[in-house]
Amino acid sequence: MTAALIDGDAVAAEVRDEVRTAVEKLAAKGVTPTLATVLMGTDPASETYVSLKQDDCEAVGIEARDVRIDGDAPADELYETVTDLNDDPSVHGVLVQQPLPDQVNDDGIVRAIDPRKDVDGFHPENLGLLMRGNARYVPCTPLGVQRLLVEADVETEGADVVVVGRSTIVGKPLANRLLARDDSGNATVTVCHSRTEDLTAKLRAADVVVAAVGVPELVDGSMIREGATVVDVGINRVERDGESMLVGDVDFESAREAAGAITPVPGGVGPMTRAMLLVNTVRAAGLVEGADVELATLD
Numbered sequence: 001m002t003a004a005l006i007d008g009d010a011v012a013a014e015v016r017d018e019v020r021t022a023v024e025k026l027a028a029k030g031v032t033p034t035l036a037t038v039l040m041g042t043d044p045a046s047e048t049y050v051s052l053k054q055d056d057c058e059a060v061g062i063e064a065r066d067v068r069i070d071g072d073a074p075a076d077e078l079y080e081t082v083t084d085l086n087d088d089p090s091v092h093g094v095l096v097q098q099p100l101p102d103q104v105n106d107d108g109i110v111r112a113i114d115p116r117k118d119v120d121g122f123h124p125e126n127l128g129l130l131m132r133g134n135a136r137y138v139p140c141t142p143l144g145v146q147r148l149l150v151e152a153d154v155e156t157e158g159a160d161v162v163v164v165g166r167s168t169i170v171g172k173p174l175a176n177r178l179l180a181r182d183d184s185g186n187a188t189v190t191v192c193h194s195r196t197e198d199l200t201a202k203l204r205a206a207d208v209v210v211a212a213v214g215v216p217e218l219v220d221g222s223m224i225r226e227g228a229t230v231v232d233v234g235i236n237r238v239e240r241d242g243e244s245m246l247v248g249d250v251d252f253e254s255a256r257e258a259a260g261a262i263t264p265v266p267g268g269v270g271p272m273t274r275a276m277l278l279v280n281t282v283r284a285a286g287l288v289e290g291a292d293v294e295l296a297t298l299d
């Protein structure tokens with residue numbers, strides 16, 4: 001079997017169209033959805049991520065504010081900036097780019113963001129709501145993975161889903177969403193990690209495999225049940241034949257021989273994560289302004 005490709009670029013383009021429509025409806029009510037990105041320091045990868053987020057916003061009519069803080073500034077300066085953005089009624093979403101310099105406590109900053117403006121969905125209040133089954137914001141990568149499964153007509157109800165990785169930004173919130181009592185959930189979810197015994201046996205029993213590990217090509221075709229769906233969250237830069245390239249956590253070539261459907265890297269989950277930040281920002285504008293926003297999201 002050669003797997004069908006799940007095209008994240010195409011689905012992300014659809015999501016952006018939905019966001020554009022929602023932005024227009026908000027504009028008619030006098031609301032311009034606005035996202036403030038805060039970058040502390042000059043880490044080149046973070047600068048790239050922030051500028052992509054800014055571009056993505058502008059492409060759909062979301063206003064993007066680019067807030068920069070010196071990497072050597074005291075932590076208080078970042079806290080004050082976040083407080084000002086929390087208090088600014090024209091800002092609907094606040095995103096502090098991680099990783100942060102050593103003098104700043106990452107967790108403290110996540111908690112300092114007004115949970116109603118926490119478009120990353122990492123604030124404990126938002127993670128708690130997600131776990132209770134009435135999410136305010138679903139973190140962007142899990143939300144993107146779920147949308148890909150819906151678009152690929154992958155039935156999760158009653159399915160055995162194995163998520164490899166238990167991070168707070170991907171594995172755990174995704175497992176929670178897939179467990180939810182709704183049409184895009186109702187799965188039986190197993191979460192694996194570095195202490196899991198016999199990962200292969202667990203994966204081979206899965207109808208759906210999601211790899212969010214950060215280990216290049218850890219999951220290969222011999223670990224995939226014939227016809228299973230494979231979602232590769234991983235983004236790893238490796239050197240091959242003297243060239244730098246991106247690979248996922250799945251060995252694409254062998255996995256696609258076994259799988260029924262598979263996401264590529266790049267062009268799978270990555271563009272969905274970016275698109276879902278726009279969804280959460282428009283949702284934030286609706287929440288903060290008390291305006292109804294219709295978006296084809298999942299809850």
Ligand SMILES: NC(=O)c1ccc[n+]([C@@H]2O[C@H](COP(=O)([O-])OP(=O)(O)OC[C@H]3O[C@@H](n4cnc5c(N)ncnc54)[C@H](OP(=O)(O)O)[C@@H]3O)[C@@H](O)[C@H]2O)c1
Binds near residue numbers: 274
């Ligand atoms: N596509 C996107 O938009 C997007 C978004 C976010 C992340 N990513 C990528 O997704 C990957 C995971 O990111 P993350 O932030 O979730 O990573 P993370 O915080 O480092 O978590 C990795 C998880 O994988 C587990 N793990 C590590 N080695 C393992 C092994 N050999 N077998 C089984 N489990 C193993 C770890 O287990 P322990 O908990 O036991 O240590 C941990 O739970 C990375 O490649 C990252 O770049 C992509």
